[in-house]
Amino acid sequence: MNAPLPSHHLPQIERRPLPAAMLEALQQRFGARCSTAMAVREQHGRDESPFDVPPPDVVVYCDSTEEVAAVVALAHEHAVPVIPYGAGSSLEGHLLAVQGGVSIDLTPMNRLLRVNPEDQTVTVQAGVTRKQLNDEIRHTGLFFPIDPGADASIGGMAATRASGTNAVRYGTMRENVLGLTVVTATGEVIHTGTRARKSSAGYDLTRLFVGSEGTLGVMTEVTLKLYPLPEAILAAVCHFPSVEAAVTTTIEIIQVGVPIARCELLDVNAIRAVNRHDKLDLREAPMLLMEFHGSPASVQEQADTVQQLALDHGGEAFQWATTPEERTRLWAARHHAYLSALQTKPGCRCVTTDTCVPISRLAECVTETMAEADASGLPYFVVGHVGDGNFHMGYLLDPNLPAERDTAERLSLQLVQRALRMEGTCTGEHGIGLHKMGFLVDEAGAGAVAMMRTLKQALDPKNIMNPGKIFAA
Amino acid sequence: MNAPLPSHHLPQIERRPLPAAMLEALQQRFGARCSTAMAVREQHGRDESPFDVPPPDVVVYCDSTEEVAAVVALAHEHAVPVIPYGAGSSLEGHLLAVQGGVSIDLTPMNRLLRVNPEDQTVTVQAGVTRKQLNDEIRHTGLFFPIDPGADASIGGMAATRASGTNAVRYGTMRENVLGLTVVTATGEVIHTGTRARKSSAGYDLTRLFVGSEGTLGVMTEVTLKLYPLPEAILAAVCHFPSVEAAVTTTIEIIQVGVPIARCELLDVNAIRAVNRHDKLDLREAPMLLMEFHGSPASVQEQADTVQQLALDHGGEAFQWATTPEERTRLWAARHHAYLSALQTKPGCRCVTTDTCVPISRLAECVTETMAEADASGLPYFVVGHVGDGNFHMGYLLDPNLPAERDTAERLSLQLVQRALRMEGTCTGEHGIGLHKMGFLVDEAGAGAVAMMRTLKQALDPKNIMNPGKIFAA
Numbered sequence: 001m002n003a004p005l006p007s008h009h010l011p012q013i014e015r016r017p018l019p020a021a022m023l024e025a026l027q028q029r030f031g032a033r034c035s036t037a038m039a040v041r042e043q044h045g046r047d048e049s050p051f052d053v054p055p056p057d058v059v060v061y062c063d064s065t066e067e068v069a070a071v072v073a074l075a076h077e078h079a080v081p082v083i084p085y086g087a088g089s090s091l092e093g094h095l096l097a098v099q100g101g102v103s104i105d106l107t108p109m110n111r112l113l114r115v116n117p118e119d120q121t122v123t124v125q126a127g128v129t130r131k132q133l134n135d136e137i138r139h140t141g142l143f144f145p146i147d148p149g150a151d152a153s154i155g156g157m158a159a160t161r162a163s164g165t166n167a168v169r170y171g172t173m174r175e176n177v178l179g180l181t182v183v184t185a186t187g188e189v190i191h192t193g194t195r196a197r198k199s200s201a202g203y204d205l206t207r208l209f210v211g212s213e214g215t216l217g218v219m220t221e222v223t224l225k226l227y228p229l230p231e232a233i234l235a236a237v238c239h240f241p242s243v244e245a246a247v248t249t250t251i252e253i254i255q256v257g258v259p260i261a262r263c264e265l266l267d268v269n270a271i272r273a274v275n276r277h278d279k280l281d282l283r284e285a286p287m288l289l290m291e292f293h294g295s296p297a298s299v300q301e302q303a304d305t306v307q308q309l310a311l312d313h314g315g316e317a318f319q320w321a322t323t324p325e326e327r328t329r330l331w332a333a334r335h336h337a338y339l340s341a342l343q344t345k346p347g348c349r350c351v352t353t354d355t356c357v358p359i360s361r362l363a364e365c366v367t368e369t370m371a372e373a374d375a376s377g378l379p380y381f382v383v384g385h386v387g388d389g390n391f392h393m394g395y396l397l398d399p400n401l402p403a404e405r406d407t408a409e410r411l412s413l414q415l416v417q418r419a420l421r422m423e424g425t426c427t428g429e430h431g432i433g434l435h436k437m438g439f440l441v442d443e444a445g446a447g448a449v450a451m452m453r454t455l456k457q458a459l460d461p462k463n464i465m466n467p468g469k470i471f472a473a
Numbered sequence: 474m475n476a477p478l479p480s481h482h483l484p485q486i487e488r489r490p491l492p493a494a495m496l497e498a499l500q501q502r503f504g505a506r507c508s509t510a511m512a513v514r515e516q517h518g519r520d521e522s523p524f525d526v527p528p529p530d531v532v533v534y535c536d537s538t539e540e541v542a543a544v545v546a547l548a549h550e551h552a553v554p555v556i557p558y559g560a561g562s563s564l565e566g567h568l569l570a571v572q573g574g575v576s577i578d579l580t581p582m583n584r585l586l587r588v589n590p591e592d593q594t595v596t597v598q599a600g601v602t603r604k605q606l607n608d609e610i611r612h613t614g615l616f617f618p619i620d621p622g623a624d625a626s627i628g629g630m631a632a633t634r635a636s637g638t639n640a641v642r643y644g645t646m647r648e649n650v651l652g653l654t655v656v657t658a659t660g661e662v663i664h665t666g667t668r669a670r671k672s673s674a675g676y677d678l679t680r681l682f683v684g685s686e687g688t689l690g691v692m693t694e695v696t697l698k699l700y701p702l703p704e705a706i707l708a709a710v711c712h713f714p715s716v717e718a719a720v721t722t723t724i725e726i727i728q729v730g731v732p733i734a735r736c737e738l739l740d741v742n743a744i745r746a747v748n749r750h751d752k753l754d755l756r757e758a759p760m761l762l763m764e765f766h767g768s769p770a771s772v773q774e775q776a777d778t779v780q781q782l783a784l785d786h787g788g789e790a791f792q793w794a795t796t797p798e799e800r801t802r803l804w805a806a807r808h809h810a811y812l813s814a815l816q817t818k819p820g821c822r823c824v825t826t827d828t829c830v831p832i833s834r835l836a837e838c839v840t841e842t843m844a845e846a847d848a849s850g851l852p853y854f855v856v857g858h859v860g861d862g863n864f865h866m867g868y869l870l871d872p873n874l875p876a877e878r879d880t881a882e883r884l885s886l887q888l889v890q891r892a893l894r895m896e897g898t899c900t901g902e903h904g905i906g907l908h909k910m911g912f913l914v915d916e917a918g919a920g921a922v923a924m925m926r927t928l929k930q931a932l933d934p935k936n937i938m939n940p941g942k943i944f945a946a
Contacts, residue, residue, distance in 0.1 A: 116831065119832050119834075120728070160673055161671075161673040163671055175648055189920070190918060190920040192917070192921055195896040196863075196892075196897040196898045198634075198861055198863065198898075198901050199898035199900065200634040200635075200684055200827075200901060200902050201909075201912075202913050202922070202925050203681060203684065203929075204680045205925065207647070207681070208677060208680070208681055208928075211673055212676055257700070297771070298770070298774065358592040358668040359591075361592075388669075388670050389669055389670055423667055423668040423669070424668070425674050428671050428672060432675055436674075439674075444678075447664075451657065451663060455676060456676075458930070458931035459924065470675055
């Protein structure tokens with residue numbers, strides 16, 4: 001088992017120089033949209049990970065696929081690293097310019113290019129965020145379900161194969177991207193996929209880019225599946241005597257095949273934090289926050305089944321969030337869990353894990369992990385997309401106390417070891433980034449990782465696309 | 474637009490010699506499980522495509538991943554082509570040994586290795602067929618939904634990214650393979666994926682191999698998602714005044730979000746054929762054959778919604794198949810459509826298409842294509858997984874009449890051109906194989922196909938894995 005990279009120092013990689021000719025060419029083409037101001041560079045060299053910032057050498061704001069292609073072609077010519085930048089909400093150091101280079105800021109690419117309600121598809125530029133997308137398509141009666149919590153960009157979500165609260169019902173970015181426009185590592189533009197729902201035409205380039213974390217090319221346009229807004233939505237909260245009881249109930253929900261749309265666990269620490277942050281008065285006991293989508297009859301039927309399963313494990317009577325406002329308030333609180341928890345320990349940073357295990361092992365995995373965290377004395381919280389077998393431990397640490405960092409990293413390592421023993425994955429939705437390269441080898445094996453490296457080498461022979469991520473440089 | 478390879482002659486590719494040393498090594502290791510008998514070779518050089526047979530030089534029956542790895546390592550050493558063989562039900566010439574070489578028959582690898590009902594997963598050897606799988610897991614209350622009609626092997630289904638009647642509800646092989654054991658082109662064994670439902674750990678090697686048609690490696694073990702057998706199943710037949718009315722109804726079913734499990738179109742010609750073959754008395758009018766899965770209340774609700782939509786388009790009252798026996802009889806008839814149609818023109822062969830378009834364009838695509846077929850005078854039939862936007866034209870031709878072959882190929886070409894204009898795909902589920910290489914370039918573009926070739930070259934530098942498929946040699 002490979003130890004993770006300690007979160008308090010970055011790999012010692014040499015930064016590659018940015019040739020003056022390249023900077024000049026960028027400045028000539030992009031003018032004020034090309035910045036070397038330190039504040040801008042630092043903003044683009046950080047994300048939500050606990051790492052310190054290595055800034056890129058230059059930030060370029062691109063407005064079109066053609067502009068991205070021009071930047072990458074220059075970078076290819078000069079062998080300069082390229083890091084695509086969206087909302088900056090990555091948790092694994094994806095945006096950190098460990099070898100320097102160009103940050104391509106895609107936020108100006110924030111247009112919906114085509115909405116096809118009759119086919120339930122949409123094509124967006126990569127800088128569109130998920131909330132913007134749902135706001136702009138609301139009139140169609142359709143929605144895009146993937147919801148990682150943060151208002152991430154669609155390009156970033158594709159790059160990390162994101163999922164979140166709705167994945168148990170609607171799948172992840174893997175299942176919901178139909179096609180892509182990609183700028184390759186040599187600056188060419190290719191298109192993958194079609195607007196048809198399925199295809200057997202050649203290698204699945206779409207799926208190769210989804211989850212590639214910017215290391216194979218820059219996704220500039222994304223065609224997505226949309227879904228009809230459910231006729232009825234029911235949300236409910238259910239408290240349990242223990243986390244184990246809540247998770248065991250979840251396992252049974254999945255095993256009997258209830259098509260639950262969202263099934264989120266919050267432990268007492270998470271509830272305490274969101275109560276304070278969002279001024280709620282949720283009872284401080286382990287809780288499932290659930291949502292059911294369907295026809296009025298079907299959501300009632302689903303909820304009845306789940307209520308019965310919950311009662312069998314000591315769950316209380318559901319508290320219903322019947323109005324859209326109540327629902328929104330609860331989900332906002334859930335999405336604030338990370339931020340809320342940070343505020344419980346002023347000045348702290350957070351090591352967030354995202355292991356995912358086969359559903360039958362989930363209760364065991366969560367309870368063992370919590371016992372370990374309790375024994376460590378480090379403050380933590382648990383939230384989880386438990387319907388997928390996926391949960392997050394957030395370990396809160398004082399960045400000035402190396403011992404706390406070490407404890408958090410040890411707990412994270414032990415959790416990953418446990419998840420892999422249970423035939424799960426070291427990352428359900430955050431990606432490998434800078435932090436989990438060792439875990440990837442443990443999980444996939446040296447042979448599979450060697451094959452990934454072979455693909456990287458074939459598509460990006462100069463190693464300019466987000467170098468030093470997924471694989472050690 | 475690239476014309477397809479005419480189905481009556483194969484590309485003129487030189488067969489590579491099988492070195493005596495390699496044959497000797499195979500015979501030594503495999504004994505009677507290594508055959509050079511012409512009858513065995515010819516059986517392994519054909520599939521359900523209309524091509525003539527180029528046999529492999531030798532057939533080896535493998536019983537384990539280790540045996541497959543040993544054969545591929547030898548083939549790599551001697552630069553000899555390798556073609557994995559499952560059920561032989563491919564429609565696009567995947568199994569034809571156009572460059573000679575070794576056919577690896579995986580049918581002895583027909584064991585279920587692990588059933589995990591509590592996680593709804595199963596791991597099978599690649600030679601297990603879908604019917605065998607469902608028979609062997611019946612006691613668990615779970616099933617594997619992907620159903621391409623033929624009793625294909627799971628390995629073959631993964632290799633062509635197969636789908637079929639249930640895909641509208643349960644997805645295709647793309648969505649339902651969790652992990653693989655793969656023998657690489659150099660004879661190494663790697664594992665991809667885990668038993669967790671989702672993962673963001675590195676490149677999606679699983680999806681790269683699914684749909685790679687044997688050109689990147691040999692899949693020897695496959696971990697699949699399973700689903701709870703529905704509490705209630707309702708099947709119904711509905712006749713319409715026209716194919717257009719049936720397809721328009723389908724479009725609306727999808728647009729309103731009914732979670733229909735199967736939605737199959739049969740035209741008059743297909744119905745006539747299955748009536749004769751299966752001794753049924755279905756009315757000879759365009760028909761949808763549908764199935765609804767869920768709770769008793771939910772299937773009734775779905776069926777009521779669909780019945781109302783059908784009535785709006787002149788559909789008749791549903792005829793229900795209420796017993797499992799009636800259901801089985803109807804679905805068997807649907808699955809026999811291809812065979813039944815062949816028998817309507819003794820001695821004929823069939824060019825089968827499988828274009829797939831965005832759902833809103835489906836009615837237009839089907840009706841234009843049928844008008845073209847009517848004008849040609851060639852007998853044909855239409856069946857379709859219309860809920861996916863996917864349909865099959867079967868053109869029946871006399872193999873001794875070149876004019877009929879040419880007509881069939883012209884119609885097929887025109888259909889693909891139409892589907893691509895409508896932003897669809899040249900193949901929804903059969904794959905590229907030998908027949909659609911030109912179509913692939915038209916669909917994906919030269920840049921994307923060049924990228925696919927780069928991947929092929931990187932993973933299979935000696936071009937031994939099913940050479941001459943997907944890309945021209």
